[in-house]
Amino acid sequence: MLTHALILSAALFVIGTLGVIVRRNAIVIFLCIELQLNAVNLAFVALSRYTGIEGQLYVFFVMTVAAAEAAVGLAIIISIFRHYETVNVDKFNLLKW
C-alpha cells in the first residue's frame, strides 16, 4: 500500500503542477499549489508508518505554512484585484528586472 500511496502522491503533485502552469486564474493556481502541498503531505504520512512520528509532525508544519500562505496569498490577490480588476496572472508582468 505504501507504493500505491506514493504513486498517488506523485500523481496528485503532477496534476497540481500542471494546474499551476496551465491555469490563468490566480485563485485556481493557489488551489493547485494547495494540491501540491497535499500530495507531499500524503507522502509524508505514508512514509511515517515506516520511519516514525516525524513524518506526521512535518505534515503538521506544512499545514500551518499552507494556512499562512493562503492567508497572505489571498490578501495579495485581493490587493491586486483592487488595482487591476482581474485575477488573470497573464495580465501581471511587473515581476521583471
Next chain:
Amino acid sequence: MTSFVASIPGLYEDWILHALVWLPVAGLVHVLTTSPERSKVIAFRWSGLVFLLSLGLWWAFDPGNGGFAFESSVPWIEAWGVNYSLGIDGISVFMVILTTLTTPIAILGSFNYIRKRRKAFYALMLLLQMGVTGVFLATDIFLFYVFFELTLVPMYFIVGIWGGERRIYAAVKFFLYTAVGSLLMLVAILYMYFSSGVDSFSYEAFLNAELTMREQLWLFAAFALAFGIKVPIFPLHTWLPDAHVEAPTPGSVILASLLLKMGTYGFLRFLLPFFPGASQHPTVVTVMLVLGVAGIIYAAWVAAVQPDAKKLVAYTSVAHMGFVMIGVFALTVNGLQGGLVVMISHGVSTGALFLLLGMMYERRHTRLIDDFGGIGRVAPLFATAFVITALASIGLPGTSGFIGEFLALIGTFETHAVVAIIAATGVIFAAYYMLPMVQRVLFNELDKEENRTFADLSRREMWVLGPLVALMIWIGVQPAPILERMEPSVQVVLERVEEGAMAAAAEGAVEDGQLADASGRAGPPSTSGPVDGLNAAPATAPAPARTTVPTPGGED
C-alpha cells in the same frame, strides 16, 4: 619615555593591538550616536586617541629576532581552525603607525570638504581604519582576508557617495577590480587550507604548508594578482586614477597612503614567505621586476601629460609602487628595506599631496592644473608645503623619498643591475612630471582673477600638513631608527625565501622529471638558476651573502 613604557610591558603589549583594532569601532558607534555637526570632531578625537596609543609602539616594540611580538590568539571558528589572532613585527609596526597617523590627519583634512551625510562619512572612515589596521595586524589568514575585504566596503561608499561627477563609475570599477583579485586569493587560500596538510588558518601553519613547485606557481599567481591589483602593478592600475580623481580628499589620502600599502604589504608578508620557491623562480622574478620597472617609467610618463592634478598624483603612486616592487623582488636586504621605506614615504608624501590638492579644490572647485598659476604669490605657506612635499615625492636627498628609492635601487642593483639602471631613470622622469605641475600651479603669472583670492593655509590646515612635512624631513635625515627596527623582520622574510628555495631545489632534484611534464609552461628545470646562485653563496651567512665581497686583484 622609553623606561616608562617598558615598565608596564605586561600591560601595554597585552591590550594595545586589540585597542588599535577595536577603538575605531567604539568611535564609530559614538559618531553614529552624535549629531552631524559634532561627528567630525568626535571622529577626529577617537582616531587621535588611537594614534597617541599607537605611538607607544615606537618605544615598546622590540624588533628582537624579527618574529611577531605582542601576539595573542582567541579561537574564533574552531571547526575550521580560525583564530582571532593579532601580532606585530618590524614590517607591520610602521604600517600600523602610518595608519593611525594618516587617519586622524585625513579626518582633520576633511572638515570642510565633507558637507553631506557627515555622520555616515566619519563612521565609514573609522571603519576603514579598523579594517586597515586589522589587515596589518592579523596573523591569521582567514582574519586577514576578512579585514582585507572589509576595507573595500567603506572605501566603496566613500568614493560612491562623496565622490566627484563620475563617482559611481569609479567606485564600481574600484570595487570590481579589487574584488576580482581578492576572490582569486580566497580560492588560493582555501586551496592551501584544504590540500596541503594545513589544519588551521594561522600564519605559522600556512608557512609550513607543503606545496610542490607547480602549486606554488599557481598559488603565487593568484595571490600576486590580488595584491598586484591592490598595489597596483602596471598594467592592473587603471582603477587607481579613476578612484583617486573621483574620491573625496580624505578618501584619496587613505587610498594612497594605506590601501595601496596593503598590496605591497601582502607581497612582503604572505607571498614571499608562503611561496619561496615561486618567489625565487627566475621567470617570476623577471616578470615582477619588468612590471615594476615598466610601472615606474610608464606611470611617470603618463603622469607628466595629465591635465588633472589629482590624476597626475595618482599616476605617481603607480610609479612609486614600482620602486617597491623592484625592491621586494630584488630579494636583498637593501631592496626589501628600501621598498618598505618607499611605502612609508609614499604614504606620507602622497597623502600630503592629496591633502594639498584637496585644499586647492576646496578653494577653486577645479582640479585642472591650467586653472591655477601664480598661487605662490597669494599663498606662501601653501606653496612652501607644496614644494617640500613635491620634492619628497620625487626623492630629493634629505627627504624620505630618497632613502627608500636609494635603498630599493641599490638593493635591486645587487642582483639585477640592468633593472636598477632602467629604474634609476625614474629619478629623471620624476622631475619631468612633478616640476611642471609645481610650476604651473605655484609659479608663473597670477593671471586668473579667481586665484587672486586663493586663501593661504588656515590654522587647521597647518596642523594637517605640519606633521606630514616634518615626517618627510625627519625620515630623510634620520632614517636609521626605522631601518634598524624593520631589519630583523626583513631578514626573516629573506631567510625564509632562501630556505624555501633550497627546499624547492631539493624537491626539484627528486621529482625533476615529474615536474618537467607537470608544469612545462613555467619551466621548472630553470629553477636551478637561482638555486645554483644560492648554493654558491655560503649558507652560513644569512642574507648579506649577496654583496659582492671585494676580491683583491681586480674583477675585470
Next chain:
Amino acid sequence: MVFAAAAAAVPGSGPLAPQAADWEPLLPGWIILLPLLGFVANSLCALLAARQSSAAVRAGGEWDPFAGGKRPLTHTLPTWIGPGVMALAFLLTLWNFEGMWAAHLDEPVVEKFWTWIVTSTLTVDAAVQLDQLSMIMMLVVTGVGFLIHVFSVGYMRDDVGYPRYFAYLNLFVFFMLVLVMGAGYAMMFIGWEGVGLCSYLLIGYWFTDREKSDAGKKAFIVNRIGDFGFLVAMFLLYQAFGTLEFAGSDGIFANAEGTLAAGGATVTAITLLLMLGAAGKSAQVPLHVWLPDAMAGPTPVSALIHAATMVTAGVYMVARSSFLYALAPTSQAVVAGIGVLTALIAATIALKQYDIKKVLAYSTVSQLGFMFLGAGVGAFTAAIFHLMTHAFFKALLFLGAGAVIHSMHHALHKTGSHEDAQDMRNMGGLRTRMRITWVVMWIATLAIAGIWPFAGFFSKDEIIWYTAAWAGAESNPYGWLYTVYWLVALATALLTAFYMTRLMIMTFHGSSRVEKGAQSHLHEAPRVMTVPLIILAVLSVFGGWVNVPEELQASVVGFFGTLPMSEWLHHWLEPVTAGAAGVQVAAMGDPSYSAPLVGGGEVMWALISTLAAALVVAGACRYLLARKYVPAAEAAAPSSGLGRILYNKWYFDELFDRTVVQPILAASRWCWKVVDNVLIDGFVNFVGNFTRLAGWIASLFQTGQATTYAFVLTLGVLAILGAAVFLQ
C-alpha cells in the same frame, strides 16, 4: 644638526684617522650648521613678509615693503643674518684651515655626526671629511660666498622677496658645504641634489615670470639626468666596495687599486657615469644647455652658483675621485675630450651673444671645460687651481655685470623705458659712469684671458701645459688625442681673450648707446657692492701666485724669483692627489715636459700663450673699437653662415627639443591616450560591458509572467530530481 655640534664637541667622537689625532677640527659641524640656521631664520622672515605680501595681492594691490622710506624688520634682519652666518662660517673655516696647515695632515679627518642609512649590508654615516681638497673648496665657498652675500645686500635691496632670496642663498651654501665636506659619495649626493634644488629655486626666483621658472625647471631636469649617472655610479661603487665612504681603511680610496683592475670595465663604467653626473652639474656638452638659461636668476646668484661654486662641483667630484680616474685612462680621455669640446663650443657661442650675462655664462661653460680638461689629463691640482682662480675672476665678472645691470636697470626704470637692461647693444661708454666697475672688470677680463700676471694666466696655462706634457708621456695610449686637445685648448684660450674683450668694449667703451634720457641716471654701484668687487679684483690679480711651478718662478715669469710666488697649492693638495698621480705615472710613464709636435718647455709656452693672448686682446680692442654697434631694437639677428649658427648656440636646444623632449612628450601622450585609455581600460570596460550585455540577454527571459517562472522552476526541479534519481 644640533646633535652634530654636540657630537663635534665631545672628544673622542671625532677623528677616526689615528695620524690626525694631533689635530682636532674646530666645530666643523657648525660650518655647515651656520648657513642652515641662517636659512631657517631667513625663511621665517620670508614667510612673514610673504604673508603680508599675499594679503596685499589678495586685496588686489601690490605690497610695497619700503613705503614711507622705512624697511620692515623682515627686510632688515636678513641683511645681517645672511652675510653674518657666512662671515662666521668663513672665519671658522679659516681657523680650521690654519689648524690643518699647522698639522701637516696626511690622512683626512672624518667627523661622524650620526648614522644616516643603515642596513645589514650598507652603512652610510652623516659625516664630514676634512682634508686639503675639501678645505680649499670650503674656503672658496664660504669666502667667495660671503662676498657675494655682501654684494647681494646692495643688489637685491629693493626686491620684495629680499628675505626669501637670502633664505635660498643660505640654503644653497649649506648644501654646497655638505657637497664638498661630505665623507662619502652618498653624503656628497645630498649636497649634489641640494644645490640643484637651490639652483632651481634661485633661477626661478622671480617665479611669476614664466620664462624664468621654465629655466629653473630645465636646470633641475637636466641636472637630474646627471644625477642619474651619479646614482648608478654609486651602485657600482657599492657593489665593488660595499661602502660609499671615501676615507678610512675600508673606504673606497684605500681599496681602489686593490679592488678595481686598472683600465677595467668596472672602473671605466664608474668613472664615465660619474662624469655624466659631473657633466650635468657642471654644464658640459651635451648637458650644458641649462646653464645659459640659468642666467634668468638674479645676477649674484649667477656669480655664486653658476660661476663660482655649484657648477664647479663636477670638477670637485672628479678631483675627489682622482684615484678612480687614474685607474681608467679611457675615462680620462673622455673627460678631457668632453672638457675641451665644451670649452671650444661654448667659446664659439660666446662670440656671438649680446646678452652680457649670456656671454659670461658661455664663458663659464668654456672655463669649466678647461677644468675638466685639466682633470682629464690627470692635472687634478691644476683643475682645482683653475676652479679657485675662476671662482675669483668669474665671480668678479658676474658681480661687475651685476653692477652694470643694476645701474642700467635703475636708469631705464627711471625713464620708464622697456629696453633690455642686459643687452650689450644697449650699453656702451659706461666707463665714464662706472669707474670702479670698469677697472675691476678689466682686471677680471685680463685674468680670464690668461694675461700675465693675473690669476687666470697661471691656472689656465698649467692646464694647457699639462695637456701638452701628458701628450708626450711614453706609454700614454691616447697621446695623439691629447695633442689634439692641446691644440684645441690653445685656440680656445685665444677665443676666450677675444670674446671677453668684445664684452668689455661693447659695455664700457665706444659711444653710449643707452637711451638719451637714461644716460644721466647711470651711476656707480653703492659701496656695499663695490667693496666685494675690489676684494675679488685683488684676488683675481694675486690669486694665481699661490701655485706657480718653481721653474716659472725662477724665469722671467716670476721676475727670476723676486715676486712672492710659490707652489703652495700643489704641495697642499699633494696628500689628496699624490696617489692618483702615482697611478698615472705608473700607467703612462712620466710626462714629457715638452710640447708635442713642436717641442719647447714650460717657460717658453707660458710666454707664448700670454703674448698671444695679449695680442688678441690688443687686436680685438683695435678692431672692435672701430666697429659701430646699434641698439638692440635696431639690430637684426645674424642672417646667415657661421654667425647665425653661433647666435643660435649651435641649435642645441632645438636639437634636444626635437630628439628628446618632443618624442618623450609624444610617447607620454600615446601611453596615456592609447595604452591606458584604449588598451587597458578598453579591456577592463569591455569585461564590464560584456557582463552587462550578458545580463541584458539573460533578462530577456524575465517575462514577468509568474506562470513562466513556475514552469521554469518545474523544469529545474525536474532536472535536479532526474539527476538524483537516475545518476546515483
Next chain:
Amino acid sequence: MSEVLFVLFAVVALGGAFGVVISKSPVASLLFMVATLASVAGIYVLFEAHFLAAIQVLVYAGAIMVLFLFVIMLLNLGHDYRADLKFGLWSLLAFVVAGLTAGVLAQGFMDVADTGFREDGAAVAAALDEAAREQGVAGVIAEPLFTDYVVAFELMGLLLLVAIVAAVVLAKPRN
C-alpha cells in the same frame, strides 16, 4: 477492506484533482478541491494518522477552503466562466514536463520503496500504534511537538501571527 477503501479514496482524489484543474468555474474547482482533500484525509486514516485526518478536514477542507470561497465571492468571480486554461504549445510543453516529472517521481518512489527500509517498518508501525494507545492520537504528535520541536512550533506560531498581520495590512484598502 482497506485496499478497497484506498482505491476508492485514490480515485476520488485523482478525479477531484483533475476537476480542480479543468473546471471552468472557480467555485467548481474549489468544490473538487474539497473532495480531494476529504479523500486524502481518508487515506490518512488508512495510515493510522487519525489526528492529521481530523485536522485535514477541519482546517483544510473546512477553514482554508472557506477562506478561498469567501475571496471568490468577495471578488465576485463565481460566475467567471471565461476559458482560462491555456492551450497550444504552452500546454503541450506543460504536459510533457508534467509527464516527465510524474515519470521521474514514480521512478524515484519505486527506488525508495525498494531500498528495503520496510523490513523494520512493521516494528515502527507497531511502536506507533502502541504510543497511540498510550497517549492518544493527539498525544503522539503533541508530545514531540512540545519537547523536541518546541522551537519550530513556536516559530510556527510566530509565522501565523506575521501572516495574519500581513494579510490584514495587504487586504486593507489604501486610503
